[in-house]
Amino acid sequence: MIQFEHVFKRYPNGREALQDVSFRIGAGEFVFLTGRSGAGKSSVLKLVALLERPTRGSVLVNGQDTGSLPARAVPAYRRRLGVVFQDHQLLMDRPVYDNVALPLMVSDTRYRDIDKRVRAALDQVGLREQERALPLELSVGEQQRVGIARAVVARPTILIADEPTGNLDHSLARDVMQLFTRFQEVGVTVVIATHDMALVREFGHRELHIDEGRLLGGTAAT
Amino acid sequence: MTSPLTYLARHLQALLGTLGYLLRRPLGTLLSIAVISLALTLPACLYLLVKNARVATGSVTEAIELTVYLKTDVSLERARQLADSARARREAGRVTLISAEEGLEEFRKYSGFGAALEALQGNPLPHVISLRPNSDRADPSSIAALQRYLSSWPETDIVQVDNEWVRRLSALLGLLERVFQVFAALLAAGVLAIIGNAIRLEISARRAEIEVTKLVGGSNAYVRRPFLYLGGLYGLLGAGLAALWLIAINAALEPWLLQLARLYGSSFNLLGLTPPELGVLLGGGALLGLVGAWIGAARHLSRIEPRQ
Structure with a gap:
């Protein structure tokens, strides 16, 4: 379960990325986080992944207030x-398996x-045969699937993805989205930030729409 | 809770991974190790210099002789008693009594004044006790104590000893020892800085990997581990190369020094590192590497956090 309560996030450069954002995502839900580039979608995911901490308000993940987590507890949380990620963040000098x-x-x-x-x-991601290959030897779609395999291998309860289909054509994007759906079906909470509204409409999951740091409509629940 | 076997396997993996990393970039590895080895060779050389000088001067101090000229009216029997008293002293090594008659005979034989001596009424020479200090008590203060003891005999006329040069040599070796300690401390700090900087560069080069590792939940200890092995291996290999430098320096100097020693009639042999000393050099190098890596890693790893 993920819960934002009156969350504000201001970056050191003064940009207000989030302003009074509150929502709740239940365990096992599939939610799209939508909005234009720079709207604040990535900031929401960064706060969930504890890459950032809120300026004000609280972020609760599985009942735990992430703001009270000491730095030494962050690795276990992650x-x-x-x-x-959209850019996969793979180790290019290591094979897929590693x-x-x-x-x-x-x-x-x-x-x-x-x-x-x-x-x-x-x-699960259809890359068993390529386990010894280096990421650079794979297509962009395959690299994205390596990123997804890495994200699910430790059997997380929450899966977050920032523009995971941003570099893919529509067919590959659908394949990737179906993968996420399969994980949701086995009880994983899935939160995907995307601006691909066609996909959002096609898969029909709950949507949280953010604009200029504020949660606007969608199907938000607090 | 991590099982001990898994924990050991992770360390073994980090060690082997680091060894592989070093082997994949042989030139960079060799350069880093060479710099560290030179920083370790200098104090190790000084240490060997002082050690060899101590041994060399130890054999020289064995040649120090104290000569006690007894008063001419002291009987031979009393001179023998005094020689026995001197032998009982811990500072005394070899004690020889040269009676007045033996002294005169020797003088007659070697001085070339045999005929002149025939003209003398009696023997003008005193009994003489010649004494060499014990080799482990040949330091200036022990010799001075022995000299004071011998001078305190009422039967003593003169005690002759020339130990001024021994004191000067000892002071010089003491100074060299201090220089060794100062150099060792300075160069140890240098090794720390070299390894700390090497680790900083490694961390910068592997920033992306560190970010990803932290992103998937790698703790600071996990991320730091390969860098600690890297620092430890740099230090250990640097110390190993320093030991090879020392062997080479020993081999280059030994014939020259042996020739010099022979000219002085000495049986001096150049000493290298003993196995325990080699252990200290290797262990110290590895420890310096580990500490340097820890300092470098602690400073720089904490600044790297995953970003999106």
Whole structure:
């Protein structure tokens, strides 16, 4: 469960990214976060992933106020999240397998479990055959699927994605979105920031619309 | 809770990963290790210099002789008693009594004044006790104590000893030891700075990887681990190369020094590092590397946070 209560976020350069944003996303929900570039979608995701902290207000994730988390507890918190980026953020000098295994390596999972879970995650995204390939040897769509496999390999309860289909054609974007839907179907809370309204309409999940840092309509619930 | 086996496996993985990283960039690795080795070689050389000088001067101090000229009216029996008293002293090594008759005979034999001595009424020479200090008590203060003891005998006329040069040499070695300590401290700080800077550059080069690792929940300890191994390996390999430099320097100087020692009639042998000293050099190098890496990593890793 993710809950924003009167959240404000101002960056050091003075930009007000979020102003009095409140919403609630239930466990196992699939929510689209929509809005123009710079509207504040990424700021919402950054606050959930604890890449940023709110200037005011509180962000609760699975009942825990992220604002009260000490710095030393942040890594363990992040291990319970899956994060996907538009630019994939893969380690280009490591094979697909190592990229996907990274969240398990940092969580001290046993090696034999790592092997099973990495192969299962690669199976889910259809990249089992490319596990020894370097990311640069893959297409953009395949790189995005590596990013998704990495995000889900540690079985997170929450999966957040920032413009995961931004670099993909519509067909590949649909495939990726279907992957996210499959994860939601097994109980994962999915939050996707996107400005691709065609996809949002096609998949028909709940939408939170942000404009100039404010939550405007959509199907927000507080 | 991480199992001990998983924990050890992660460390082994970090170590092997770091070794692989060093092997993939041999030139950069070699340059870093060479700089560290030179910084470690200088104090190690000074240490060996002082150590060898101590041994060399130890054999020289064995050659120090104190000569006690007894008064001419002291009987031979009393001279023997005094020689026995001197032998009982811990500072005394070899004690030899040269009776007045033996002294005269020797003088007659070697001086070339044999005929002149025939003209003398009696033997003008006193009994003499010749004494060499114990090798482990040949320092200036022990020799001075021995000299005071010998001078305190009522039967003593003169005690002759020339230990001024020994005191000067000892003071010079003491100064060299201090110089070694100061250099060791300065160059240890230098090694810390070199390794800290190398780690800073590595962290900058691997910034993207660190960001991704932190993003997926890598703790500071996890992210820091390979850099600590990197620093430790730099220090260890630098110390290993320093040990090789020392062996090469020893091999280059040994024939020359042995020749010099032979000219002075000495059996001096150039000493290298003993296995425990080698252990201290390697362990110290690794420890310096580890500390330098820790300082560098602590400063720079905390500034890197994942960004989107």
